[in-house]
Each structure stands twice: as structure tokens, then as C-alpha cells.
Amino acid sequence: xxxIGVEQAPILARPFYxxxxxPSPLTASLAHVPEVLEVTLPFVGRVLGPTAxxxxxxxxxxxxxxxxMECRYCVxxxxxxxxxxxxxxxxxxxxxxxxxxxxxxxxxxxLALIAWVDGVALGRGAAPDEVTARARExxxxxxLVELTLVAGATLxxxxxxxxxxxxxxxxxxxxxxxxxxx
Amino acid sequence: xxxxxxxxxxxxxxxxxxxxxxxxxxxxxxYCLTESAPQVNRRELGREQIVERAREGKELGFxxxxxxxxEPFVLDYMPELxxxxxxxxxxxxxSNGTVFNDRRLGEMEPLAExxxxxxxxxxxxxxxxxDEMRGPENFRKVVEAVPRLVERGIGVRIATTLEDxxxxxxxxxxxxxxxRAMGVPDQDHVVRPIxxxxxxxxNDMGVLAGLEQLEPELTLTADGAxxxxxxxxxxxxxxxxxxxxxxxxxxxxxxxxxxxxxxGNRPAGNDASIGIR
Ligand code: SF4
Numbered sequence: 276x277x278x279i280g281v282e283q284a285p286i287l288a289r290p291f292y293x294x295x296x297x298p299s300p301l302t303a304s305l306a307h308v309p310e311v312l313e314v315t316l317p318f319v320g321r322v323l324g325p326t327a328x329x330x331x332x333x334x335x336x337x338x339x340x341x342x343x344m345e346c347r348y349c350v351x352x353x354x355x356x357x358x359x360x361x362x363x364x365x366x367x368x369x370x371x372x373x374x375x376x377x378x379x380x381x382x383x384x385x386l387a388l389i390a391w392v393d394g395v396a397l398g399r400g401a402a403p404d405e406v407t408a409r410a411r412e413x414x415x416x417x418x419l420v421e422l423t424l425v426a427g428a429t430l431x432x433x434x435x436x437x438x439x440x441x442x443x444x445x446x447x448x449x450x451x452x453x454x455x456x457x
Numbered sequence: 458x459x460x461x462x463x464x465x466x467x468x469x470x471x472x473x474x475x476x477x478x479x480x481x482x483x484x485x486x487x488y489c490l491t492e493s494a495p496q497v498n499r500r501e502l503g504r505e506q507i508v509e510r511a512r513e514g515k516e517l518g519f520x521x522x523x524x525x526x527x528e529p530f531v532l533d534y535m536p537e538l539x540x541x542x543x544x545x546x547x548x549x550x551x552s553n554g555t556v557f558n559d560r561r562l563g564e565m566e567p568l569a570e571x572x573x574x575x576x577x578x579x580x581x582x583x584x585x586x587x588d589e590m591r592g593p594e595n596f597r598k599v600v601e602a603v604p605r606l607v608e609r610g611i612g613v614r615i616a617t618t619l620e621d622x623x624x625x626x627x628x629x630x631x632x633x634x635x636x637r638a639m640g641v642p643d644q645d646h647v648v649r650p651i652x653x654x655x656x657x658x659x660n661d662m663g664v665l666a667g668l669e670q671l672e673p674e675l676t677l678t679a680d681g682a683x684x685x686x687x688x689x690x691x692x693x694x695x696x697x698x699x700x701x702x703x704x705x706x707x708x709x710x711x712x713x714x715x716x717x718x719x720x721g722n723r724p725a726g727n728d729a730s731i732g733i734r
Contacts, residue, residue, distance in 0.1 A: 283699050309701060
């Protein structure tokens with residue numbers, strides 16, 4: 276998938292290109308269809324970006340989903356973001372499936388959320404009753420709605436980024452190597 | 458009145474709806490914006506698609522149509538298509554003027570009854586200077602074709618494209634004498650600079666033209682909708698996307714609304730001075 280650089284950025288895509296560096300591969304690939312880009316990026320930005328739910332909680336969902344879907348690009352990119360949001364290297368490894376979540380996470384709400392994400396990402400049909408009950412106990416309705424949407428949006432991005440083979444930025448790869456999380 | 462008609466009436470976007478009929482051409486001019494040539498990817502928009510979008514454009518409030526390429530008249534259906542478009546709205550079709558044989562001229566006769574103009578490229582008053590950019594025999598074919606179109610009552614304009622339109626006033630005067638002698642009055646002679654895109658950019662020619670210098674004129678191609686007929690250019694075989702508005706070309710109101718939005722966001726005081734008119 277050729278990525279569209281800033282010189283060739285379509286008019287409606289330009290506001291999404293940063294002034295101080297290269298665009299993300301997501302932006303630079305969506306730019307092929309600017310009318311889709313201009314609704315997709317604000318949607319993704321709103322759902323995955325800052326809202327009433329703290330960034331750490333959102334990154335649990337995003338990294339877990341991406342790992343379950345084996346999306347190399349999203350796992351690498353969100354490993355770095357997860358560290359910036361305060362998740363420990365051990366928690367990151369657990370979310371990536373390299374360690375048991377129960378052995379690393381101690382907060383039952385985090386574990387209920389991870390079980391919920393596993394149900395949403397891997398299940399077919401409704402999530403198992405026990406998983407749903409735990410999630411409802413751990414979260415209010417607005418949180419459950421929003422985090423389920425975070426999972427859904429991440430699944431969409433996982434399939435998009437994997438299918439198109441988007442490249443992880445060299446800066447992110449260097450960071451992961453530094454952290455021992457490559 | 459639609460919102461698009463308002464934007465056109467208010468001068469925010471141009472009233473002409475442009476179509477790139479195709480990208481291939483029998484010529485291979487040195488400054489061609491679209492790197493056109495006989496063997497290139499044709500990127501043909503399609504006869505029915507053009508008619509459908511033109512009718513929709515008319516309903517939205519566009520006031521005229523334009524057809525360009527490549528060379529539109531290498532497509533067999535072009536005279537008939539132009540007649541259909543001309544019966545909807547005043548239509549301008551750009552041509553290199555070198556493919557008008559007797560049969561084709563016969564097919565074009567109905568255009569005389571319609572608000573249609575054929576805009577033909579002629580850059581210099583001498584064959585050698587003209588053909589240097591546009592290829593052998595170009596001058597001869599054009600000066601043969603123009604009077605034959607004029608005598609059939611078909612509206613003709615002459616378009617002159619030069620690196621520096623001011624550089625040779627004497628040559629320009631001779632060119633004007635020539636087009637007058639062929640039956641094309643001064644008001645139907647347009648002169649514009651070479652634009653630094655496509656093959657002109659590769660050959661390091663022409664003036665830079667960005668959004669600030671161009672009038673927003675909705676331009677539909679097989680690859681999407683563009684900001685201006687100077688937008689869907691080709692360089693190194695790749696389509697330029699810097700003036701792409703949307704991949705959606707139908708319904709026309711979608712790219713038209715996007716273009717109006719883009720035009721509304723342009724900073725004041727823009728010099729929209731380079732138009733294919
Ligand atoms: S400038 Fe026009 S006539 Fe010349 S190659 Fe391009 S499309 Fe053909």
C-alpha cells in the first residue's frame with residue numbers, strides 16, 4: 276500500500292497531516308480516500324483518544340484486542356502508548372499474551388475488563404454470561420458502552436492495518452527495543 | 458435554488474463542471490499536464506457516466522460543462538456525446554485539433570446548432586516553433602482543421618499555452634492575425650502560461666499553480682473528483698492527488714458540497730488567475 280506523503284496529500288486530508296513530521300501510516304494510507312479519512316480519523320480520535328475514561332484503561336482494551344487479533348502494527352504502536360499511559364512492562368507483556376493476566380494484574384476491575392475484551396474480540400454472538408456479569412459489576416453503563424466501542428474500533432483498525440501491512444514507525448521500533456519489548 | 462447553485466452564484470466555486478473524458482492522446486506534448494500519449498493508461502470516464510453526471514450537475518445549478526483529456530476526440534463517441542451535453546448546457550470541449558478527418562467533421566456538424574465551442578491548441582504563428590513543443594505536423598493539421606470547423610458553423614476557440622505569454626509580443630500579434638484569418642475572433646483566443654505539473658514539471662517548465670492560483674472548478678475523472686481541471690495531472694505515470702477532493706464522483710452533489718466547503722475555507726484575497734477558459 277503506497278503511503279501518501281505531505282506533498283501529495285489531498286485537500287481534505289491535509290488538516291490531518293502534522294506540521295512537524297511524517298503522517299502516521301494510518302493517515303497516509305486513508306488519504307487515498309479523503310472523504311473517508313475525514314470522518315474515520317475524527318471517529319478513531321474521539322473513541323480511542325481522551326474522553327471521560329482514563330487513557331490507561333483504554334490502552335488495556337486496545338493492546339489486548341490488538342494482541343488477540345495478532346495485529347503487528349497496532350501491538351507495536353500501542354505497546355509504546357501503553358507504557359506512556361502508565362502500564363508497566365509486565366502489564367504490557369500480560370496484555371500481549373506473553374504472561375497470564377491473573378499473575379500480573381491485581382485489580383479485579385482490570386481483570387473483568389480484560390475478560391470482557393477477550394469475549395468481545397474472540398467470541399461469536401453474545402459474550403458468556405459470567406464474563407458479562409463481571410463486566411457489569413466492574414463498570415457502569417457509560418463505561419461499558421464506551422469500552423466496548425473502543426474494542427470494536429480497535430478490531431476494525433487491527434484488520435485494516437494487518438490486511439494492508441502498514442509499517443510501524445522506526446522511532447516506535449527503536450523505543451520497543453530499548454524497553455526490551457520488541 | 459440548491460446550496461451548490463448559491464455557491465456558484467456567489468462566485469465561491471466555478472459554474473463549469475469539468476470532465477476528464479480520457480487520458481490518452483495521439484500527441485505527446487512536452488508540457489502536457491497529464492503525460493498523455495498514445496499508449497498511456499486510458500483512464501476513460503465513460504460516456505454514460507459523463508451524461509448522467511452532467512444532468513445531475515445541471516439540476517444542482519452548474520451553468521456550463523467542460524470536457525478535456527487526453528484528447529477527447531480520439532474516442533469515437535465524442536461528437537455525439539458533446540451534442541448530448543450541449544443540449545443540456547453550454548459546453549466547451551478542449552482538443553488538439555489534429556484528429557478531424559472528413560468523417561469526424563461530418564459527425565460534428567450537429568454541434569453548429571448547439572451552444573458548443575471546440576477549444577483548439579495553437580501556440581505559435583510558425584510551424585517550427587509550434588511543433589517543437591507539440592510534435593511534427595501539429596501546426597499544419599490545426600490550421601487546416603480550424604477553418605473547416607468554422608465553415609461548418611461550429612464555434613471554435615484558440616488556446617495558446619506559452620512558457621512566458623509576455624515574452625514575444627510580435628509573435629503574439631502574428632498569431633492573433635492568424636486566428637482572425639481563420640475566422641476566430643479575439644474574444645475566442647485564450648492565452649495562458651504553461652503550468653508546472655505533469656510533463657512540464659519533469660521538463661522544468663511553467664509556473665507553479667497551487668490552490669491559491671486556481672479557481673475552484675469541480676472536475677470529475679475516472680479516479681475521482683478534483684479541485685480544478687489543473688488538478689488530475691500525472692507525473693512519472695502516477696496520478697497527482699494533491700488536488701483530489703474525493704474519490705466519489707456520483708452523486709455529483711457529494712464532491713460539489715466538498716468543493717464548496719474547501720472553497721469557503723480558502724483565505725481571502727486569493728489570486729485565482731489561471732483557468733482553462
Ligand atoms: S497537451 Fe493535450 S494534445 Fe498535448 S499530449 Fe497532452 S493531451 Fe495531448
